[in-house]
Amino acid sequence: MTVPARVRPAVAGFHHLAITATDLDASVAWYQRVLGLQPLPMTFPHNGAEESGHAVLLLEPAQGWAIGIHRHVANPGTPASETTTGxxxxxxxxxxxxxxxxxxxxxxxxxxxxxxxxxxxxxxxxxxxxxxxxxxxxxxxxxxxx
Structure with missing residues (x-):
């Protein structure tokens, strides 16, 4: 049984956000060049759906936050739009x-x-x-x- 929290549990800080890219390599290179982010030397599978693609995690070296760039096999290549849900x-x-x-x-x-x-x-x-x-x-x- 879970006891209801009387106070919001603590958050230690911002860790990462993740976006989906149409061209993983091009996006990783862009975020490296423009924002100075550094990719970790491994890829991350989509746990539970490994065949659907993978992600590269890029770290901001001074502050420690990260952006995950995801490749999804089913991505139709539609550009992102702030006018749709997400x-x-x-x-x-x-x-x-x-x-x-x-x-x-x-x-x-x-x-x-x-x-x-x-x-x-x-x-x-x-x-x-x-x-x-x-x-x-x-x-x-x-x-x-x-």
Whole structure:
């Protein structure tokens, strides 16, 4: 018998998120080049459905979080869309507004299209830089002024 928790159990931190790619190798290379993520030297099977594909886990070396890039045999190759059920976007915080400008320059150097840095006050003050991965997953870098 499970006893109901009176307090939410603890979470130690963010570990990883996983996305499905149409071209596993191209996506792994893109996340390495653009975000500096480092792949682990093994692949991960889809436990209980090993024949359906596998994943590569890429680690962010300074902070320890990861992105899993999955290959599914049944993937029809449809680009990701935030307008359908599932992942809408992924966002990371940056320390300053100037960091967003530096990221925009970095993305330009990497040949990654982006929307430029947007500063807004509605519904609250923040700045954001929006770009997309090879499968059209929306990625954001966000600065909230102190």
């Amino acid at each position: 992942l809408d976007h992924i966002a990371w915080a940056v320390s300053s507004r100037e960091d967003l400008d530096a990221w925009a320059s970095w993305l330009d150097e990497q040949g990654v299209q982006h929307a430029g840095v947007t500063d807004t006050t509605d519904p609250m003050p923040y700045s954001v830089l929006v770009f997309r991965d090879p499968d059209n997953v929306q990625l954001e870098l966000v600065h909230l002024p102190g």
